[in-house]
Amino acid sequence: MAMTIRHPDFALGTVWLAGAGPGDPALLTLAALHAIATADVILHDALVSPEILALAPAATRLIPAGKRAHGEHTPQLAINAQLIALASAQHRVLRLKGGDPFVFGRGGEECLALAAAGIVFRVIPGISAGIGATTAACLPITHRGIARSVVFATGESGPDGAEVDFAGLARAADTLVLYMARAKFEAIAASLIEAGREPAEPVAFLLDATTPREEIIRTTLAEAPRIARTLRPAATLIVIGPVVGIGAMFATETAFPVPDTVSAQG
Amino acid sequence: MAMTIRHPDFALGTVWLAGAGPGDPALLTLAALHAIATADVILHDALVSPEILALAPAATRLIPAGKRAHGEHTPQLAINAQLIALASAQHRVLRLKGGDPFVFGRGGEECLALAAAGIVFRVIPGISAGIGATTAACLPITHRGIARSVVFATGESGPDGAEVDFAGLARAADTLVLYMARAKFEAIAASLIEAGREPAEPVAFLLDATTPREEIIRTTLAEAPRIARTLRPAATLIVIGPVVGIGAMFATETAFPVPDTVSAQG
Structure with a gap:
């Protein structure tokens, strides 16, 4: 059928870093929606809109892990460690960021940490703000x-x-x-x-x-x-x-x- | 249901300008996929990948209208006129561009022409290359x-x-x-x-x-x-x-x- 998109398998013990786009759920990519639907755990930053987080299945664990200027934030090294720990526990881990993960999103640092820990990861671009x-x-x-x-x-x-x-x-x-x-x-x-x-x-x-x-x-x-x-x-x-x-x-x-x-x- | 996204009505006689992203169909937005599924006519530029054009329903009319450096191209004024003519004939017209319609895509010029002609339009961002x-x-x-x-x-x-x-x-x-x-x-x-x-x-x-x-x-x-x-x-x-x-x-x-x-x- 014309409208079928086949997505790769979200393997246990891997991390996908995906961009959630600027806020409107209709501006999610098909790949990001698939990731949201499939992940066991979603670590999301503060820029991911509540409308998008509402798309996650009820059983999915949502963990806020990000920062806003002048607000509460999780230090980057703690986020890196948490991603590695969750993947090592054989979860399907989605790191969901507002916009694109590599445009002022520190996704590159997370990828370096994952690579150093031997965790397989995948990056899904998003529409940057x-x-x-x-x-x-x-x-x-x-x-x-x-x-x-x-x-x-x-x-x-x-x-x-x-x-x-x-x-x-x-x-x-x-x-x-x-x-x-x-x-x-x-x-x-x-x-x-x-x-x-x-x-x-x-x-x-x-x-x-x-x-x-x-x-x-x-x-x-x-x-x-x-x-x-x-x-x-x-x-x-x-x-x-x-x-x-x-x-x-x-x-x-x-x-x-x-x-x-x-x-x-x- | 958590995964339902409601899209706006694609009215007859209107033009939607949408970005198709860098090439992979999985990097289409939900809004762009909806537009591809709903349009009567798709005017697409040369940067829209064949994998994405293959998603259009069989009954949808596909019209190539774009350009590549040093290749064949449709002059911009002719594209503007074609968009206006198709919308005036009460089609649902999708102008599909590679990447984002406003990042080196001349979407702004098309919007100005549509606005001047009194055609209602909508713009859907895409992931620029x-x-x-x-x-x-x-x-x-x-x-x-x-x-x-x-x-x-x-x-x-x-x-x-x-x-x-x-x-x-x-x-x-x-x-x-x-x-x-x-x-x-x-x-x-x-x-x-x-x-x-x-x-x-x-x-x-x-x-x-x-x-x-x-x-x-x-x-x-x-x-x-x-x-x-x-x-x-x-x-x-x-x-x-x-x-x-x-x-x-x-x-x-x-x-x-x-x-x-x-x-x-x-």
Whole structure:
């Protein structure tokens, strides 16, 4: 039959790292849904939406293991150890992360730990928020003639305290998509303007994108730091560039600015 | 039931633009699969894999409408007009694109044309090759401590002949992911090295990623232009940066470097 997809066997004692996408369950991949349906244990981070966790069978053990800026979090080494322990106990272990496991998701570190422990693993890509949240909001991050490059960067410092070269990116990249950048956004915006970006350049804050809690706030680069301070706690993506103006045009034109979710309809 | 996802109604006379992901049908979203199952007509570009097109019901009309570098292509204005004509004839029209419709996919232009014609449309994000192909290959484009930023850029010139500022990106971004960059890769690689990237820096070419035709070729920035000339015609993504070295470590460690596809198993 045309619509049959065959999935690989989720073997006992193995770990699958899967991306859950930006939030809407309809934006899960077929592979991720299969993994959710088949796993014995799901270790999920805080960015996996409750609508997606609700898809797990009742018998599946759900373990929160992740972090949010300024919130509770499980240290990465503890997560690595837990993955290894669960797999060694012959469970089918799903490590479920918001977005894609390798885009600011520390999936690479988990894979290194699993490989070192001799645990067989598999990685399933997901739609990272930088693409899923923006496209669902009709915000074309590489609109032709306006943007030929887009950079995804994090506002958090590296383990060595190193920061992203925002001034350099301001000069070289057409569209900037920032993850986890609310806390340092005032300094980031200042360095972008100092490096030559227009204070009037449009900026969008995408909060809890593609979920029933979604909010999109449009402003300018000059105003954005003030707005950022007023936002409620939420998974937040910040998009900077002329393409944000295109997105604003669509928002008034289409009846479907955002994919429907289970909760929005059910 | 836990596993039920309710999708919005695909109304007659509307257009859905959906991303088909990098190639493997298991990396389709639930929303895209629903769209493929429900559409009357599918206008697909050349990057949508045959494995995915095979999922369409037998009665669905499939129309190729896209382009490949240096190959046949349908002009963008003709595609826009065809979408409008099919929707005006009260079909359920699916515009299916490889990857994500707004990441170097010209989906924004199609949305502008549809909005101007008063056609109701909806956009469904997909996994762009820059993320799907890399993550499936265990290549963590933002591995912590090694890369805090990743840029997606196109090797093609804009409609105004403008080029990406590769030298600026070379200095500011940790990882570079290049789409449609084979034709100009010799010049791009030279400008990256001139801007300070190491000639020994690892580079990966990902060909037809996540399909049964997938090939991953690893080399160095200095050697890459010579390798690029020898590659067979294929959907090609080029990844440049220290993270490519991490990917190479995994490839020998895991039993699952790539998600299984229908064809690989069936």
